[in-house]
Amino acid sequence: MLAIKKILCPVDFSEPSLLGLSYSAELARLFEADIEVIYVLPILPPQPIDPQFSFQVPEYEILLHRDAETRLAALVKEKIPEGIKAVPVVGHGSAGKEIVKRAEETKADLIVISSHGHGGWHHLVMGSVAERVIRHSPCPVFVVREARK
Numbered sequence: 001m002l003a004i005k006k007i008l009c010p011v012d013f014s015e016p017s018l019l020g021l022s023y024s025a026e027l028a029r030l031f032e033a034d035i036e037v038i039y040v041l042p043i044l045p046p047q048p049i050d051p052q053f054s055f056q057v058p059e060y061e062i063l064l065h066r067d068a069e070t071r072l073a074a075l076v077k078e079k080i081p082e083g084i085k086a087v088p089v090v091g092h093g094s095a096g097k098e099i100v101k102r103a104e105e106t107k108a109d110l111i112v113i114s115s116h117g118h119g120g121w122h123h124l125v126m127g128s129v130a131e132r133v134i135r136h137s138p139c140p141v142f143v144v145r146e147a148r149k
Contacts, residue, residue, distance in 0.1 A: 096132030
C-alpha cells in the first residue's frame with residue numbers, strides 16, 4: 001500500500017497554484033495526510049550603497065516575509081477544508097531548490113506542484129520550477145496543469 005502522510009504543496013498565489021492546492025487537499029483527505037503549503041520568496045539582488053537612499057533591503061525583506069506569511073496563512077485557512085492539517089511555510093531563495101530542500105528536510109511523501117504551462121522563450125529563458133523539482137525531488141511529484149480551453 002502506498003503510504004502518503006506528508007504532502008508538500010508549493011504555491012505562488014497564481015490560479016494554477018491554487019488548483020494544485022485543491023488537488024493537495026483532496027489527496028490529503030483521501031490518504032489522511034498532512035499538507036505543508038510553501039511559498040518561496042525570491043532573493044532580492046544586492047543594492048548599491050547610496051547614502052541618500054534610506055530604503056534598506058534587509059528591512060524590506062522582513063516586510064515581504066511578514067506579508068507572505070499573512071497571505072499564506074489566509075490562503076490555507078480559506079482553501080483547506082476543516083479536518084485537514086495544513087501548515088503554511090515561507091521559504092527564501094530559488095523556488096526549485098527551496099522546494100526540493102524542504103521536501104528532503106520534512107521527508108515529504110509527495111509533492112503536488114502546478115505547472116503554468118509556459119513554453120517557448122519564457123521556458124528557455126526562465127526555466128521551469130516544476131521541471132527542477134521533478135528532476136531533483138527525493139519523492140514522487142504530482143504535476144497539476146489547468147485543462148486546455
